[in-house]
Amino acid sequence: MSDERPMIELDMVEKRYGAFQALKGVSLAVKKGEKVVVCGPSGSGKSTMIRCVNRLERHDKGRIVVDGVELTDDPSQIEAIRREIGMVFQQFNLFPHLTVLENLTLAPIRVRGMKPAEAKDVAMHFLERVHIPEQAAKYPGQLSGGQQQRVAIARALAMRPKAMLFDEPTSALDPEMIKEVLDVMVTLAEDGMTMICVTHEMGFAKRVADKIVFMDEGQIVEVAKPDDFFSSPKSERAKLFLSRILGH
Amino acid sequence: MRAIVWARANLFNGIWNSILTLVVVVLIARGLWEVVQWGVIDAVWSAPDGRACRALSNDAGACWAFIGQWNRFILFGRYPYDAQWRPLLVVILFMVLVLASCDRRMWRAGLLAGMWIFGLAACFILMGGGVFGLAKVPTDLWNGLPLTLFLAVIGLAGAFPLAILLALGRRSQLPTIRALCVGYIELIRGVPLITVLFMASVMLPLFLPAGVTINNLVRAQAGLILFYAAYLAEVVRGGLQAIPTGQYEAADALGLGYWRKTSLIVLPQALAISIPPLVNTFIAAFKDTTLVTIVGLFDLLATAGNAITDPEWRGFYVEAYVFVAAIYFVFCFFMSRYSRNLERRLAR
Numbered sequence: 001m002s003d004e005r006p007m008i009e010l011d012m013v014e015k016r017y018g019a020f021q022a023l024k025g026v027s028l029a030v031k032k033g034e035k036v037v038v039c040g041p042s043g044s045g046k047s048t049m050i051r052c053v054n055r056l057e058r059h060d061k062g063r064i065v066v067d068g069v070e071l072t073d074d075p076s077q078i079e080a081i082r083r084e085i086g087m088v089f090q091q092f093n094l095f096p097h098l099t100v101l102e103n104l105t106l107a108p109i110r111v112r113g114m115k116p117a118e119a120k121d122v123a124m125h126f127l128e129r130v131h132i133p134e135q136a137a138k139y140p141g142q143l144s145g146g147q148q149q150r151v152a153i154a155r156a157l158a159m160r161p162k163a164m165l166f167d168e169p170t171s172a173l174d175p176e177m178i179k180e181v182l183d184v185m186v187t188l189a190e191d192g193m194t195m196i197c198v199t200h201e202m203g204f205a206k207r208v209a210d211k212i213v214f215m216d217e218g219q220i221v222e223v224a225k226p227d228d229f230f231s232s233p234k235s236e237r238a239k240l241f242l243s244r245i246l247g248h
Numbered sequence: 249m250r251a252i253v254w255a256r257a258n259l260f261n262g263i264w265n266s267i268l269t270l271v272v273v274v275l276i277a278r279g280l281w282e283v284v285q286w287g288v289i290d291a292v293w294s295a296p297d298g299r300a301c302r303a304l305s306n307d308a309g310a311c312w313a314f315i316g317q318w319n320r321f322i323l324f325g326r327y328p329y330d331a332q333w334r335p336l337l338v339v340i341l342f343m344v345l346v347l348a349s350c351d352r353r354m355w356r357a358g359l360l361a362g363m364w365i366f367g368l369a370a371c372f373i374l375m376g377g378g379v380f381g382l383a384k385v386p387t388d389l390w391n392g393l394p395l396t397l398f399l400a401v402i403g404l405a406g407a408f409p410l411a412i413l414l415a416l417g418r419r420s421q422l423p424t425i426r427a428l429c430v431g432y433i434e435l436i437r438g439v440p441l442i443t444v445l446f447m448a449s450v451m452l453p454l455f456l457p458a459g460v461t462i463n464n465l466v467r468a469q470a471g472l473i474l475f476y477a478a479y480l481a482e483v484v485r486g487g488l489q490a491i492p493t494g495q496y497e498a499a500d501a502l503g504l505g506y507w508r509k510t511s512l513i514v515l516p517q518a519l520a521i522s523i524p525p526l527v528n529t530f531i532a533a534f535k536d537t538t539l540v541t542i543v544g545l546f547d548l549l550a551t552a553g554n555a556i557t558d559p560e561w562r563g564f565y566v567e568a569y570v571f572v573a574a575i576y577f578v579f580c581f582f583m584s585r586y587s588r589n590l591e592r593r594l595a596r
C-alpha cells in the first residue's frame with residue numbers, strides 16, 4: 001500500500017494573491033519515481049503550484065500531502081517537508097558568500113546534523129555527478145550560468161531528498177549551456193528520482209516525462225502521456241500553446 | 249610621466265585652468281608653510297611654564313612644552329598619578345582586543361565572545377582595582393582616553409547585537425514585534441544624543457526606588473548603547489533590504505529554519521554590504537562620546553579642556569586640541585582604512 005501512496009499529492013489546491021486567483025482548484029498526484037513535466041503559458045500558475053508544494057507559497061484552500069505528511073501552518077512540519085524536497089530555481093540562488101563546497105555542505109551539516117567530513121564526501125560525490133568536482137573551492141560568482149545551475153542541483157541533491165522540484169531551470173541560461181544542465185537532469189531521472197519539472201524544453205519532456213501536465217489560467221487543463229500530448233493534444237488551448245512553443 | 253600627462257590634461261588644459269591651478273597651488277603651499285612654521289620651526293619643545301614658553305616662541309610658534317607637561321593629565325585625567333600605568337595598560341588592552349577582532353581568522357562567535365568577556369573583565373579590574381592588591385579607584389576618576397575608549401568600544405559592541413535584533417524585528421512578520429522595533433528606532437532617532445544622555449543620567453534616578461543608585465558611568469554607557477543601536481539598526485536594515493528574495497527562498501527550500509537562515513545566509517551578506525555605512529556610523533559614534541561631558545563625565549576632550557585652564561599654562565588651547573584631535577584622528581583613520589581593506593577582501 002505504501003508504494004501506491006503518492007509521493008506528492010495536491011487536492012483542489014487554491015491560491016490567491018489579493019483579489020487575483022492564481023490557482024483555481026489544482027489536483028495532481030505524483031507517485032514515487034514518477035517524472036512530471038509541467039508546461040503552460042507564462043502566468044498560468046506553474047511556479048505558484050510547485051512553490052506551494054514546499055511552502056514557499058502558502059495555499060489558501062485544498063490539501064497538499066507530501067510523503068504522507070500534510071502541509072499545515074506548523075513550522076516543524078513545514079521544515080520536515082522541506083528537508084525531503086529539493087528545489088532548483090530559475091535564477092540558481094546559490095549563496096554567493098560561500099564556496100561551491102560550502103554551498104553543498106551547509107544544509108546537510110546544519111539541518112541534517114551530518115559530520116563535516118561526511119558532508120564533504122557527500123558533496124564531492126554529487127559535484128562529480130554534475131561533472132564539476134574541480135570547481136569545489138570556487139565561489140559561485142566565478143562560474144558560468146550552466147555550472148552554477150549544476151551546482152544548485154548538486155546542492156539540492158546533497159540533502160538526499162525524496163523528490164525534486166525544478167522551476168524553469170534552463171530559462172535563464174545561454175543556449176549553449178542548456179544541454180549540460182538537461183543532461184544532468186536526464187541522468188537524475190534515469191536514476192529514479194521523483195521529479196516535477198516546470199520547463200518548456202520539449203525534447204527533455206519527451207525523453208523523461210511519465211506525464212505532461214498542461215496548465216492555463218490557474219488550472220490543470222490536460223494531463224497526458226508525452227506522445228499523446230505532443231501528437232494529439234485534446235484541448236484547444238494546449239494546441240495553441242504547442243503551436244507557439246514549437247514555432248509552427 | 250603619466251603624472252605629467254595627467255596634470256596637463258586635467259590641471260593645465262587652457263589658460264584659465266592653468267592660472268587657477270597655480271593660484272590654488274600657491275595658496276596650499278603658503279598654508280602648509282605656515283603650519284610647519286608654527287608647529288615645527290618656531291615651536292618651543294620645553295619650558296618651565298606658560299609665560300616662559302610664550303616668551304621663547306615670540307608668540308609665533310606652538311608651545312609643545314605644554315603637552316610635555318600636561319599629556320598625562322589629558323590622557324588619564326585625575327586618575328591617581330602613580331597608578332596611571334593601569335589606564336595605560338587598559339588602553340593597550342583595548343587596542344589589542346580591537347585589532348585581534350579585526351582579523352578574520354578570529355571570526356568565530358565563541359572565540360570572539362570569550363576574548364571580549366575576558367578582555368573587558370581585565371580592563372575593569374585594572375581600572376577599578378579593589379582586587380589582586382590593586383588600590384580601588386572610583387569611576388569618577390576614570391578620565392581621559394580610557395574613558396573615551398570604554399564608552400565608544402563598549403557602546404558600539406553593546407549596540408551592534410541590539411541593532412541587528414532591531415533591524416530583524418523591523419522586518420518581522422509579527423506586527424507587534426515590528427511595531428515595537430519601528431517605534432523604538434524612530435523615537436530614539438528623533439531625539440538628540442544629549443537628550444538621551446540627560447534622560448539616562450538625570451531622569452532615570454527619579455524613577456528608581458529610593459536607595460537604589462546606578463553609577464553615572466553605567467547610566468551614560470547605557471544611554472549610548474541605546475542611542476547607537478537605533479542608528480546602527482537602520483544601517484543593518486539597509487543591508488538586509490539588499491538581499492534578493494531568492495536567497496531567502498533557497499535557504500527555506502533547504503529546510504534551514506529562521507535563525508539558521510538569518511545567521512548563515514542573510515546576515516553575513518547583509519553586513520558585508522553594510523560595511524561602509526557601518527563604519528561611517530562607528531566613526532561618528534566614536535566622536536559623539538565627547539557629549540558625555542554634559543552629564544559630568546571627564547572624557548578625553550574634557551581633560552584637555554580642563555588642562556588649558558591651569559593658571560600657569562593658561563590659554564594653550566590650540567596645542568591641547570591639536571593633541572586631542574591627533575588622537576581622535578588616529579583611531580578614526582584606522583577604522584576607515586580597515587573598512588576599505590575589509591570591503592576589498594569580502595568583495596566577490
Ligand SMILES: Nc1ncnc2c1ncn2[C@@H]1O[C@H](COP(=O)(O)OP(=O)(O)O)[C@@H](O)[C@H]1O
Pocket residue numbers: 017020022040041042043044045046047048049
Ligand atoms: N507574489 C505575487 N503577488 C501577486 N501576484 C503574483 C505573485 N506571484 C505570482 N503572481 C501572479 O500569479 C500568476 C501566476 O504566476 P506564476 O505561478 O509565477 O506563473 P508561471 O510560473 O506559470 O509563469 C501570475 O499572473 C502572476 O502575476
Ligand SMILES: [Mg+2]
Pocket residue numbers: 046047048167168
Ligand atoms: Mg514561473
